[in-house]
Amino acid sequence: MHQLATSGLKRFLEKLEARAPLGAEDRSALLDLPHTTKSLRRHEFIVREDEMPRHCCVLITGFAMRHKTAGNGGRQIFSIHMPGDAVDLQNSLLSRADHNLEMLSAGTAAFIPVEAIRDLTLRRPAIGQAMWYETLVDAAIFREWTLNVGRRDARSRMSHMLCEFALRLEVAGLGESTQYELPMTQEELADALALTPIHVSRTLRALAVEGLVQRTNRSVKILDWHALAKLGDFDPGYLHLAEE
């Protein structure tokens, strides 16, 4: 159990260090963070809007999503998260949650007391800075999604999102950029893209007919990356990946 937990934070550590390496003391201070691991069911909520979360959660396995529902019943998904992501720094540090965090698939996560995080980032400012930058990248992704939803049509939106996932999963070592597992229903895709599930179905069909992507079950195969990226107006700069 402790084995699992440690390796979970390890993935988080690797993610932080991808941007800027940490010293040995910082590294071990991070890995020594007190935490408990817990397995989570699909659709289980990690945090709900208006709660005051007392733990911050690092995904070890499985996928999660942020979302919020408007007064008219429309739901908007803001982002999708994968193993290694510290998934609710956003909510836990600001004391009152302004959106929901929900598992997309079954998985496991490490729960770290918020005070331990606050404490660590004060004691070891380099870690604080690394986490800060991580949330800045999250913000960059939020902005790109706003652009996606606000200014691109359905086919471009879908293409853009599929490209983003391809790249992020590849960088995280969770798939190839041309073929990956994505545990989202068409209804969830719709809420991420601000479309209806029906139109998501039609859009995916159109992309398949054009020979760009193929989606079967919960997996995505990209047949023509170049064309898909072009159609999706996809420029990965906003992901702020290490240049290679």
Added chain:
Amino acid sequence: MHQLATSGLKRFLEKLEARAPLGAEDRSALLDLPHTTKSLRRHEFIVREDEMPRHCCVLITGFAMRHKTAGNGGRQIFSIHMPGDAVDLQNSLLSRADHNLEMLSAGTAAFIPVEAIRDLTLRRPAIGQAMWYETLVDAAIFREWTLNVGRRDARSRMSHMLCEFALRLEVAGLGESTQYELPMTQEELADALALTPIHVSRTLRALAVEGLVQRTNRSVKILDWHALAKLGDFDPGYLHLAEE
């Protein structure tokens, strides 16, 4: 000149302290940040996409906006900023800008070298944390705008945005919540709401006919706050203002 500059950072300091008070040393360390002040024209860019900004900018007077243009020519405005806002921590800390920062009105700003910021936040982690939280609130606003654009119709979008500005301006001490100056053209409103300028015109007219708001020149008068907030599905939780 130095007088002006100091008072500019002072406003920023007040904003940081609204969330969590800082110690005397932190306070003076922040105010002692090296910086130069500069006056900016309307439509002048502070940062452009793909640049590698070497300064972080704190607004002293005037309004600014973040935006980015999609491949099809559509522009999306992500947020509006007002005096006291550190307006491009987002871009400067991640080294390569992924969006533009442009003045909405003429104004003045303090420019702080990025290294000085990085340095200060490492030396004085409490300040780092305060700035971090500030960017987390920015992120919360990005999310709300995504929901706005994705899941609300034109009248609700507009109402929501007018409510947000009313509250933020009041908290910043720049207007009453029922009457304020907003230096945005209808085209800029359109790009913030993901509408066309034409539809913005019609929507504003509709809200005026219903007796909710009145817009003349560049000022906004809210005639029925309660109805406007309801129509706009406006719940200020996401702004994370101090509870009072």
Added chain:
DNA sequence: CGGGCCGTTGAGCGGGCTCAAGACATGTGG
């Protein structure tokens, strides 16, 4: 075998877009 859940397909509608023209204010130079 029955019942969710998920995806597909069709038909009709509508909110916001496009295109086009005009109104009005401001500034600028002759």
Added chain:
DNA sequence: CCACATGTCTTGAGCCCGCTCAACGGCCCG
């Protein structure tokens, strides 16, 4: 003082992308 250009806002008419409503089919799992 007028002539003209420019930027901003308004109004009208027609259209289209994506929505709504409804039915059906496949699949999994009890």
